[in-house]
Amino acid sequence: MFSASAHTQYRFPGGFHPRDCERTKALTSSAPLTPLAPSDRLILPLTQHIGAPGEPLIKKGDTVALGQIIAASKAAVSAPVHATVSGVVTDVAPCMLPTGVAVPSVILDNDHENRWDDSITPDPNAESRTPAELRERIRAGGLVGMGGAAFPTAVKLNVPQGQTADTLLINGVECEPYLTCDHRSMLENTNELLDGAKLARIILGAKNIIFGVEVNKPDAIKVIRDAIQQRGVKDAHVAELAVRYPQGGEKQLIYAATGRKVPIGALPVSVGVVVLNVSTTIQVSATLRTGKPFIERAFTVTGRVCEPKNLVVRLGTLLSDLVDACGGLQPDAVKLVLGGPMMGVALSRLQVPVTKGSSGLIALDPGEDIPDESPCIHCGRCTRVCPMKLQTTMIDMYVRRRRYESAKAAGVMNCIECGACTYVCPAKRQLTQMCRVGKRMVPLLVK
């Protein structure tokens, strides 16, 4: 039933192979995950997820324990935030997120005592819990998707009534150049990865587990396969995928690994699949077994830093502390990107915290700076690489002329903002940015 062939049967439409993918990943792909000692001061935004904002549960001057809930919301789609060190709340005030938006945040001074909160209790027999109990522990643990979208994991693992999920798909694609923290997590935390996948499968009531990994990580494919065999995990296998950006996109990965197309406007569960990122899966295991909430994550610091590293960092650690831990920036660094080079956000300052959805910090040199735009020559490269098969060049024209009805009709709302069109454009046009503008303007202006 399971062929050993190195290729998947399916390939998502569009996409491309980033030209420096191997070179840039090699900077850190053999750098082991290294825990970073928590800083003296951390900034914890009270909203680090998609959904309802968190309300503070502590006030200025309070002493908090490690793992104590400091913000939560009663809304269905939300995730609590925990103290990631023990210490004193210096202030509750708006702080800048990497995206440039100010949100209420807790400024926490570390007392370096690592006092764990009393509520944290290990659970030796998580398997015997009901799915609802497991989901509640995941919700209380503050888990969100760690691949970037930061959607609350407990909500994702709750299959809507009338629908079933037969397949749990673990996203180990990490298709962005430069980033390797998921790759290292697969190599170093293989047991937790398998355990988390088995527990998530119980919650979903699914039959199959598929680990989607690109063939440029043969070591990860091997260790996961060996671990599946050693532990005798049933109905679990690794889908070896061709190296192609943006295969880590949820719909693209589902198609590449299972051949199922998620209809426009529908959730993956409508085709019986739920996708979890590898880091999230590992955190599922940690939270359900040890009771420890989501307080730290794997994080790649790479590019033009003196010592590129893979770190395990407490949430709330300032990016400037991470750069210092990597020996500082090289003199030719001109741009700092939080996340991957294709979808990440360029930072205007480093005094911003690591949040639940951020996976890496990349310092880029002038050689990778953005060239000026020139007129579109209608070569069609953008539509060829678009994983959603949109007419990006038309959307670009519509948005610039403020023809938002036409942009909507051309499908701008289905853009996943992967950046593929802009990457390949010979005229260097800001196609993705125009799609973003369209996605923001259409709901406001088009009925």
Add this chain to the structure above:
Amino acid sequence: MQSVTLKGIHGNWNASPSPHIRDNVTTRGLMRDVCIALLPALACGVYFYGWQSLRVIIACAISAVTSEFAYQKLAKKPVRVNDLSALVTGLLLACNLPPTAPWWLCVIGGVIAIVLIKQIFGGVGQNFFNPALGARAILMISWATQMTAVMAAQPGVMTGVDTVSIATPLAMRYVSEPTPYTIGQLFLGNIPGMLGETSKLALLIGLAYLLARRVITWHIPVTFIGTALILFTIKHGTIFDGSISGVVFSSQQALYQILSGGLFLGAIFMATDYVTSPIHPLGKVVMGVGCGLILFVIREFNPAYPEGCSFAILLMNLLTPLVNRVFKPKMFGERPAPKAVKKTGEVKSVA
């Protein structure tokens, strides 16, 4: 949209929207590749018709590039001569002129192509006719004598040749049947014709280069030539009667039609122009088939005009915006209820 430098606390960091890395393909690079791909055909033009061909090539190139520069300066637009698109237009125009074309014809052609057909409509990316072909059509109508004054090919004889007007293979079929040309001559280009159109071998080398460099896709050249081949085969009942060389070659077979005139030049270099051809693969196929069909109709049903390639492409140029609208790809997941969905717990792909 240039990158903006913002003052941070640590220093100045460039801030711009993602993606932060780019492919190294540029408009200039693509245009340079088209110029390189044209070199074999241009070299054949010089080899078969002497130095006067080189004079035509240089006059067209200078005229096109200068027109672009002058127009952009006068219209106070950004000067984009560096993207080499005007040079491509100039070289393509030269390919579409007779090697005997006087210098003033070349200059007028370059000005018409750049100013009247390209820049007036907004410059690169905005014109709806292929500039070189549009210019050729206007020259053809205005100076028919000069535009049809083709000469016999004299390989390697570079100078001192008296220009002898002679019938092209496509016109020859009305003069003598079977024609004096062999299939080898038609393929190598040792025949009278426009400067860059006669050597099919050189044009195919250019095609191979363009495909290898991924400048164009196979869709338009293959469907254009393929459609013409099928239609002429149906008309004449035979593709090729078997005589390779040294034997007179009857025009009453499909291969004669395919290897004559501007079909290869048009299918490889003119109909594949990004700006004036459809974006999507299906649209490109429509373009190729449409061009082949119109070419066939003009050549077969209009004895007054033996060649039909330019007008076939120009007509399809006009249809391109419509083709782009009608033959666009479906969005990913646009059709609901795909067949692959089975909620039986079976996973279709396994590795």
